[in-house]
Amino acid sequence: MSGATGHGRRRRLTSALLACAALAFLLPFGTVPSDPEGVSFRGVELVTFTLDTGGSGRIWAEELEADGGALAVLVLGSAVVGALVAALRERGGGYAASGLIGLLLLWWQAQALFSGPSVDYGLGYTVALLALAAAGLIRFMARLRPAEFLLRRAG
Numbered sequence: 253m254s255g256a257t258g259h260g261r262r263r264r265l266t267s268a269l270l271a272c273a274a275l276a277f278l279l280p281f282g283t284v285p286s287d288p289e290g291v292s293f294r295g296v297e298l299v300t301f302t303l304d305t306g307g308s309g310r311i312w313a314e315e316l317e318a319d320g321g322a323l324a325v326l327v328l329g330s331a332v333v334g335a336l337v338a339a340l341r342e343r344g345g346g347y348a349a350s351g352l353i354g355l356l357l358l359w360w361q362a363q364a365l366f367s368g369p370s371v372d373y374g375l376g377y378t379v380a381l382l383a384l385a386a387a388g389l390i391r392f393m394a395r396l397r398p399a400e401f402l403l404r405r406a407g
Contacts, residue, residue, distance in 0.1 A: 269387035270335035279376030295376045298324040319361050327354035348388035355381050
């Protein structure tokens with residue numbers, strides 16, 4: 253990808269990947285084991301602090317909302333703002349990185365919160381994670397520019 257065409261393609265792809273990460277919040281995000289069966293939630297429920305447990309697992313839901321809700325807001329906000337910025341300019345890597353870090357912190361938080369049973373991550377979490385990682389990788393690779401790097405080291 254060279255020239256203006258390459259920049260435009262990278263910009264559109266980065267924007268699309270970040271938008272995909274944001275839309276992934278509408279998909280099943282995870283399932284937390286509780287008695288007698290696991291309770292599933294979508295990313296948007298975590299962002300809006302409205303986890304519906306159907307009467308079971310209210311204690312874990314309150315803890316997950318309190319501890320993970322703010323991280324989910326950070327991830328979704330990074331994806332939405334990053335998608336808009338990437339659509340307008342040749343940017344978006346920082347938003348992808350902050351969203352990815354937020355998702356990893358959310359995973360870590362859930363592991364600490366539910367030290368016994370593990371959280372089963374759903375399609376939404378996986379799609380968001382992969383989309384953010386891909387967008388960040390595209391922006392990182394665009395910043396490397398091997399020829400300029402070699403010229404600077406030689407000069």
